[in-house]
Amino acid sequence: MTDHACQILSVEKAFGQNKVLRDVSMELPKGEVTVLMGANGAGKSTLVKILCGVQPADAGEIRLFGEIYAPSSPGDAFEAGIVTVHQSINDGVVPDLDVTSNLLLDRLTDSTSGFFMSFKKMHEEARKIAAAMHFEVDVKESVANLGVADRQMIAIARAMASNPKILILDEPTSSLSAVEAERLFELIDHLRNSGVAILYISHRMSDVRRIADRIVSMRDGTISGTFEGTPLDYEGAVTAMLGHSMSEVVLNENKRGSAALELKDIRLSEHGEPINLTAFRGEVLAITGLLGSGKSQLASIIFGQVKPISGEMFLDGKKYLPSTVGNAIDEGVFMCPKDRASNGVIPDFDITGNMTLPFLQEHSRFSILSSRKQKKLAQSMVSTLGIVCRSEADEIGTLSGGNQQKVMVARWLQKPCRVLVLDEPFQGVDIKARRDIGSHVRETGDARATIVFVSELDEALEIADRIVVLYEQGVVGEQTTNDIDLAVMHAQISGQTPAGVVAG
């Protein structure tokens, strides 16, 4: 009994008629990392919300160190020693405050601390917390000026610093680079050794392999399998989560057509190597690299958001100079941006409204929208991509992350285009949805060039015919997926090969 930090017994939860959790029982042992896996809509997030006091359970009980635990607010959970890093990064930080205040936020809400703050002391303490994470940051910097990865690190650092008894990490690596993720894993190792029970939710197999002591798979609101002992049965866990086993993706050979988009001597920074790239029709090209390698910049240049320092682009042989996003879309260059919550989803709209947004002109006559046309399109996209919903009129917010992502991708697949850019299309998306999206993108890709920006090599291998590696704003490698040398590619991604040597 005592080696379980937390026991969840027959917990149920329903939203209206939708039963999200049915008779869920599991335990979190002390000093072990329990990985929770599940497709989107399996109920992972709901379980986390119940554990950290955001929502109450309808039935069942939770025992914390043997005592009944029923938090009525996130504050209760925090006091009981359950600390959560949520998936949505912006829930974890206050952008208008500096790093110090963010790291010590819990201290500020603690009623026992005094009325006035000693900034010097606070900065010192914050530096200590950051140093423990090997997290290099100016603690006086405002969080608003930091990137996604840094924000995520702050949220995690804060959770770590508050001496949790149970730490819940919901997709913590989704915006971290490999190096940062490794730092996080080291810290998790450390916490595990000091006896903290850790619940780790992730879709990334590489994370799971690195960190898991136990795996609990969830499917359709129930626990579909618990895996313990060494070696862990990863295949079994994935099978339990999906209900059927997923074979490795076999890429059907796509026919490479004419050049659709050519980049000539594009420079992303003053000292950067000029980038020369060609995206061909019928081909899926993946561009990968670490955070800061210039991926996002390149994507925004192609989509007309920013201008390159120098160089030119050609679309079907003609000069392509998009000055706005609208320009790019008119030219037939579509982009599904990364980080859907801030760049994609219109929270006030339903599925249909979200899908048709860029092409309202086609869905209207004399500017007056036709709801019939939109509905028809939405229904067909919902069924081709397998979006799990009650109807195409559901609010976008009621969908799980993977299904929201499908809606975002559907937005840009509804119309043929010349170049389709997908920036991190698999962020926070489970394997099932990822393969659905991937196969649909490949199936429809004959008439256009598809460029996918991903930081996970696994994801690139699954979807692309050709993979290009960026490092420090320059191209350092390129290989075709079917005869890839992974060791070389890993070295290129981490910048261990000088640029230019392996090109071609």
Added chain:
Amino acid sequence: MTKGTSKSFKDLAIRYGFLCLLAGLVVFFSLFADGFAGPRSAVFVFQSVAITGILALGVTCTLVVDGFDLSIGSVATTALMLSAYVMVVLEQNAFVAVLACLIMGALVGLVNGLLIVKMRVPDLLATLGMMFLLIGLQRIPTEGRSIATGMRLPGGEVAEGTFSASFLWIGRHRFDMVLEDLIPVPVILFLIIGVCVWVFLELSRHGRLMYAIGSNERAAGLAGANINRYKITAYMISGVLASVGGILLAARLGRGDIASGNNLLLDSVAAALIGFAVLGAAKPNAFGTAIGALFVGVLLQGLTMMNSPYYTQDFVKGAVLIVALVFTFALSSRGRKGGH
């Protein structure tokens, strides 16, 4: 598809609560206030809210793009003074006066929009500044005096122009409908503008994009919407509609009264915000705004007919607004949305 039975009582209450409240209010006053039930009284309610309603429809457009326009009240009073100045001092006809006002409204909206979009001034602050500027500006030509035929101008000469009959027609003419001289022009205008704004916001693709901008500006931009242009358009609509309100006010008063229109800003903003609660929309919408304006009109008319003193009016409006906001934000799930 949704089943009819799955709608809980709470959902129904959120959706139709405010309309029921309005209907209840009408029934109550019809029973207890002598003379409330009747076409003349109904028209009076409409007339009392027509100008505020038109302004409120404008501010609704700015709320849709997640903006705010504090300058509408002063745009309306500026239009009032400008039309009087054009006719009385410059001795121009009604057409020129109306045109000048509309251009002024559009120009103010354009400047507001540019301040917000290009200069990155927050909407509340930009339009607050504009409000001040206009309140002052409208008094400069006449050195702070009201404008009427026969007034002495700063230069010493006497203004000899008059409000033209066709201008006054806009504010005072009544069309026959069943009864003689029943429906005043401002009411017709209010209804027409209401329908137009509703069609624009709810049915047109431009309205859809404006809602998208209000909900997630970055996402709308990355879907190809020209955010700056739509935002500026919203402020221009707001400015033009405010100037229409000012024209109607001038045509009703028949003089450029410096002290009129003080309540316009607060009343119209209240109407737009009350509109959030109508049909459980939890967002700015044209139909709700019109109903919100009518709600306040009915309430004040009824209370006045039951002899409640004039100074309780603002109190009543404030109370209605707060109830409506509670409806919107506490009861409806959309108001609480934002988590995952």
